Amino acid sequence: MEDRHSAKQTCGGGVLFAIMFIVGLAGALVAGWWGFPQLLYSQNSQPIRFSHKVHAEAGGMECKQCHTYAASGQYVGLPSTEACGECHADETGGKSDSDKEIDKLVKTYVQPNKPIPWLTYQFQPDNVFFSHSAHTGFECVSCHPDVAKMDNPPVYYQDRLSTYSKQTMRMPGCERCHAELGVNNACYVCHK
Amino acid sequence: MSEFKEFATKWGLVVDLDKCTGCGACMISCQVENNIAPVVEASNKLRSLNWMWIFEMTNGKAFPENDAAFLPRPCMQCGKPPCVSVCPVVATDKNEEGGIVSQIYPRCIGCRYCVGACPYHARYFNWFDPIWPEGMEKAITPHASTRPRGVVEKCTLCHHRWNYAKEKARQEGKDPSALPENAYVPACVEACPTGAMYFGDLKNPKHKVHELAKSPNAFRLLEKLGTNPQVYYVSAREWVRKQGDNQLPAKEKA
Numbered sequence: 380m381e382d383r384h385s386a387k388q389t390c391g392g393g394v395l396f397a398i399m400f401i402v403g404l405a406g407a408l409v410a411g412w413w414g415f416p417q418l419l420y421s422q423n424s425q426p427i428r429f430s431h432k433v434h435a436e437a438g439g440m441e442c443k444q445c446h447t448y449a450a451s452g453q454y455v456g457l458p459s460t461e462a463c464g465e466c467h468a469d470e471t472g473g474k475s476d477s478d479k480e481i482d483k484l485v486k487t488y489v490q491p492n493k494p495i496p497w498l499t500y501q502f503q504p505d506n507v508f509f510s511h512s513a514h515t516g517f518e519c520v521s522c523h524p525d526v527a528k529m530d531n532p533p534v535y536y537q538d539r540l541s542t543y544s545k546q547t548m549r550m551p552g553c554e555r556c557h558a559e560l561g562v563n564n565a566c567y568v569c570h571k
Numbered sequence: 572m573s574e575f576k577e578f579a580t581k582w583g584l585v586v587d588l589d590k591c592t593g594c595g596a597c598m599i600s601c602q603v604e605n606n607i608a609p610v611v612e613a614s615n616k617l618r619s620l621n622w623m624w625i626f627e628m629t630n631g632k633a634f635p636e637n638d639a640a641f642l643p644r645p646c647m648q649c650g651k652p653p654c655v656s657v658c659p660v661v662a663t664d665k666n667e668e669g670g671i672v673s674q675i676y677p678r679c680i681g682c683r684y685c686v687g688a689c690p691y692h693a694r695y696f697n698w699f700d701p702i703w704p705e706g707m708e709k710a711i712t713p714h715a716s717t718r719p720r721g722v723v724e725k726c727t728l729c730h731h732r733w734n735y736a737k738e739k740a741r742q743e744g745k746d747p748s749a750l751p752e753n754a755y756v757p758a759c760v761e762a763c764p765t766g767a768m769y770f771g772d773l774k775n776p777k778h779k780v781h782e783l784a785k786s787p788n789a790f791r792l793l794e795k796l797g798t799n800p801q802v803y804y805v806s807a808r809e810w811v812r813k814q815g816d817n818q819l820p821a822k823e824k825a
């Protein structure tokens with residue numbers, strides 16, 4: 380009798396243990412894959428809901444029309460407020476969401492001629508040296524996301540601890556391409 | 572130690588010690604260019620840090636024969652760098668064309684093996700976070716990444732200036748791997764008021780340093796160690812050349 384009784388108890392303990400293990404595992408996975416990134420990254424949106432799609436498709440504009448090289452060739456810059464103002468000088472007065480967004484741009488930035496605080500997804504840490512002029516042989520979209528097809532700017536995720544952008548190009552991506560093309564992968568090729 | 576590569580381009584610095592007045596312009600320009608925090612008390616070796624340092628040399632003789640020289644000491648960019656072979660995390664490496672020994676601060680774990688291994692004392696450890704007095708942080712340049720407490724740093728021969736020179740050459744449609752003389756010079760060379768410092772590709776016959784390094788008056792620091800530095804010194808004075816290899820008087824007599 381005594382033996383059977385104790386055997387039953389062990390069996391029930393095993394089931395309980397298995398349930399607790401699964402619940403714990405699921406909890407840990409949710410915390411690790413969903414909870415922690417929520418804590419670590421702050422979600423920010425662009426100051427203006429800029430549609431690349433409208434400009435590229437309807438406007439027929441090319442990347443280089445707005446994203447021009449800096450004199451040093453180090454980066455392809457964001458357009459100045461004046462450049463936006465060349466087309467968007469006056470308010471539309473329209474009622475649609477897009478018109479309201481254009482009016483916001485004109486009123487807050489173009490007319491007072493203030494720089495637009497765009498969030499740069501590709502922002503790199505300060506110890507990175509990247510030269511666009513060394514990579515002119517490539518299409519923009521071979522490294523950058525194809526924003527020309529995006530109607531809404533994606534959410535900008537910023538690491539709360541390091542302040543780096545989550546969506547920036549990572550070192551393994553640079554290294555892989557350099558290795559495949561037989562370009563030197565020494566540290567100082569890209570770092571300073 | 573034959574595992575180190577030989578490069579087609581070897582950036583070399585040649586310092587004419589007979590022209591150097593020890594004014595310190597190279598030290599200051601280096602400090603400004605590479606974001607080295609202002610030194611509060613230079614005699615406090617825990618708190619002071621200089622990629623470029625000037626040593627005073629004398630021949631040790633009494634007045635009429637007394638003679639002095641000043642020796643600016645950057646990182647020697649050794650052909651066989653003792654610091655690289657001791658680094659456990661490959662934070663420092665000699666792997667790029669040009670032969671400049673790299674130092675990656677985020678990768679450095681601060682073990683300081685390289686500081687001990689460097690026979691030239693060219694490496695410095697950040698015992699403290701750098702402090703810029705209020706307002707001076709505006710002078711921080713984008714050329715060099717600032718270093719936190721706990722990592723080692725050293726002269727890079729202003730490697731960023733090479734990057735800028737290559738970039739300029741690309742934009743002008745020239746070959747970035749065949750830069751003309753003076754397209755790339757470190758800040759110290761640019762600042763030297765007496766023109767005592769020369770910089771260029773040691774392997775390019777069109778560059779002045781190519782000849783200067785071969786001069787019979789040229790020598791390198793502690794050459795007998797076999798570190799094979801890319802920094803050369805020139806002096807017509809024999810005692811200066813001898814001190815460069817740390818020849819002891821007893822050894823000379825023997």
